[in-house]
Amino acid sequence: MILKEGSQRTTGEDARRSNIQAAKVISEILATSLGPRGMDKMLIDAFGDVTITGDGAAILKEMEIQHPAAKLLIEVAKAQDAEVGDGTTTVVVLAGRLLTAAEELLEEGIHPTIIIDGFKKASDFAAKVAEEIARPIQLTKEEMARVVINALSSKIVSEAKDYLAGIAVDAAFQAVEQRNGTPYLDLDWIKIEKKKGKSLYETQLVQGIVLDKEVVHPGMPKRIENAKIAVLDAPLEIEKPEWTTKISVSSPDQIKAFLDQEADILKKYVDHLAEIGANVVITQKGIDEVAQHFLAKRGIMAVRRVKRSDIEKLARATGARIITSIKDAKAEDLGSAGLVEERKVGEEKMVFVEKVQNPKAVTILVRGGSDRVLDEVERSMQDALHVARDLFRMPKIVPGGGAFEMELARRVREFARKLPGKEQLAALKFADALEGIPTILALTAGLDPVDAIAELRRRHDNGEVSAGVDVLNGKVADMAALNVWDPLLVKQNVLRSATEAAIMVLRIDDIIAAGAPKK
Numbered sequence: 472m473i474l475k476e477g478s479q480r481t482t483g484e485d486a487r488r489s490n491i492q493a494a495k496v497i498s499e500i501l502a503t504s505l506g507p508r509g510m511d512k513m514l515i516d517a518f519g520d521v522t523i524t525g526d527g528a529a530i531l532k533e534m535e536i537q538h539p540a541a542k543l544l545i546e547v548a549k550a551q552d553a554e555v556g557d558g559t560t561t562v563v564v565l566a567g568r569l570l571t572a573a574e575e576l577l578e579e580g581i582h583p584t585i586i587i588d589g590f591k592k593a594s595d596f597a598a599k600v601a602e603e604i605a606r607p608i609q610l611t612k613e614e615m616a617r618v619v620i621n622a623l624s625s626k627i628v629s630e631a632k633d634y635l636a637g638i639a640v641d642a643a644f645q646a647v648e649q650r651n652g653t654p655y656l657d658l659d660w661i662k663i664e665k666k667k668g669k670s671l672y673e674t675q676l677v678q679g680i681v682l683d684k685e686v687v688h689p690g691m692p693k694r695i696e697n698a699k700i701a702v703l704d705a706p707l708e709i710e711k712p713e714w715t716t717k718i719s720v721s722s723p724d725q726i727k728a729f730l731d732q733e734a735d736i737l738k739k740y741v742d743h744l745a746e747i748g749a750n751v752v753i754t755q756k757g758i759d760e761v762a763q764h765f766l767a768k769r770g771i772m773a774v775r776r777v778k779r780s781d782i783e784k785l786a787r788a789t790g791a792r793i794i795t796s797i798k799d800a801k802a803e804d805l806g807s808a809g810l811v812e813e814r815k816v817g818e819e820k821m822v823f824v825e826k827v828q829n830p831k832a833v834t835i836l837v838r839g840g841s842d843r844v845l846d847e848v849e850r851s852m853q854d855a856l857h858v859a860r861d862l863f864r865m866p867k868i869v870p871g872g873g874a875f876e877m878e879l880a881r882r883v884r885e886f887a888r889k890l891p892g893k894e895q896l897a898a899l900k901f902a903d904a905l906e907g908i909p910t911i912l913a914l915t916a917g918l919d920p921v922d923a924i925a926e927l928r929r930r931h932d933n934g935e936v937s938a939g940v941d942v943l944n945g946k947v948a949d950m951a952a953l954n955v956w957d958p959l960l961v962k963q964n965v966l967r968s969a970t971e972a973a974i975m976v977l978r979i980d981d982i983i984a985a986g987a988p989k990k
């Protein structure tokens with residue numbers, strides 16, 4: 472007995488087959504969600520909460536996965552999402568196709584090492600071709616919007632895609648900065664806040680930071696110009712002891728004295744904040760009624776229980792230093808904003824901090840009829856912003872709709888001829904796997920995939936580099952003319968990650984699983 476009791480071991484072919492199957496299942500689930508006509512998934516979690524989405528990253532996040540190889544694929548998709556923020560579905564689908572191809576090769580008796588080498592060579596070559604196919608774009612709002620729109624078109628929000636893309640691009644251009652002479656977009660500058668409303672078209676870009684909070688006391692001002700803001704990570708209340716405490720009093724005067732003392736401490740805090748010049752107080756913690764009263768009397772506007780992430784954004788945007796000890800607060804800790812105002816948004820009130828010191832800080836205030844729409848708009852906005860960031864990082868694009876993959880497949884096939892025997896077979900299969908992307912897009916468009924791929928091959932052989940699947944009109948067409956583009960950075964990452972994931976799965980020839988721990 473070498474392994475602990477209850478452990479399970481699977482080796483060689485069986486191990487590989489089990490892993491490939493698991494990865495294929497994940498890939499097939501996602502495949503039908505690819506592209507603008509992709510289907511949505513309804514995901515129900517253990518608490519019965521329902522999410523409906525067609526966003527690959529979101530689907531994977533909600534699914535409860537057991538199998539280790541399937542989990543590995545999900546890790547790859549998450550990495551893709553974190554690095555470039557788009558192309559998650561594509562990466563999983565491509566990895567699945569590569570593994571299907573590998574399975575066929577294994578069945579023909581080709582050793583995994585040869586398959587891995589063939590895939591690697593094909594992928595390196597494809598990366599070079601990608602550079603050749605890519606076109607540079609001008610970093611203007613118009614050019615960028617044309618690409619960003621595509622990141623929105625596969626989502627529930629597609630009817631409002633021009634409008635939303637415009638907002639995403641405006642936000643990106645406002646937040647972008649120059650670092651070492653190149654543009655750099657830090658997405659932390661762009662806050663997304665959601666509020667129910669009548670329509671998506673009420674979504675707007677706000678210059679500054681919007682807090683989903685109300686001013687804490689009715690007696691406080693609702694609008695303050697030239698605000699000096701104390702951003703606190705400290706409560707304006709007397710903290711209750713952690714355990715039950717008894718205070719012995721022997722007369723009503725003593726109770727009064729005790730309460731007065733509490734009030735006195737709070738008054739001192741408020742007085743100190745007023746003395747250093749604060750006319751707005753925003754805290755992550757609570758503000759009790761007595762403190763609210765003193766603040767109101769001093770004409771200070773206050774907001775409480777603000778999320779940590781918002782507190783940090785606020786500090787960064789207004790130039791404030793986060794105050795953790797009120798009595799030590801100094802005038803230079805205060806942030807500034809041209810205007811802080813509570814406004815009604817739909818049925819609720821929100822606090823707008825505008826004309827902030829750093830004009831890079833903006834908020835996209837997302838509106839929509841239901842929580843599901845709001846969530847989906849938020850996800851697509853994130854995608855759109857990531858595409859903008861990718862384009863600032865590398866202002867190059869490739870034709871979408873599977874045109875890019877078709878062209879790579881064609882070139883990889885040519886290249887494969889130069890490879891020795893069995894590696895050649897692997898490289899050819901790699902090309903087949905690439906064609907998986909246009910095949911699925913054709914399926915979602917209601918086309919016959921065999922006909923579509925045949926036509927695409929013919930057109931690419933004739934030098935039509937951007938012939939792809941026009942998913943919305945159900946035919947093969949020129950993607951450049953239709954303006955369907957994807958950022959090169961996303962596609963490069965897809966290629967690399969999908970190949971790495973497939974290779975990682977192929978390398979495994981032994982699965983040793985420990986038994987469940989004894990109760």
Ligand code: ADP
Nearest residue numbers: 505506527557558559560561625871872940942
């Ligand atoms: P991912 O999560 O991988 O980004 P999407 O569901 O966003 O997946 O689909 C992206 C794919 O859809 C890309 O291959 C892109 O080129 C393609 N696509 C997007 N819009 C269109 C369109 N209007 N016509 C054809 N293909 C499109």
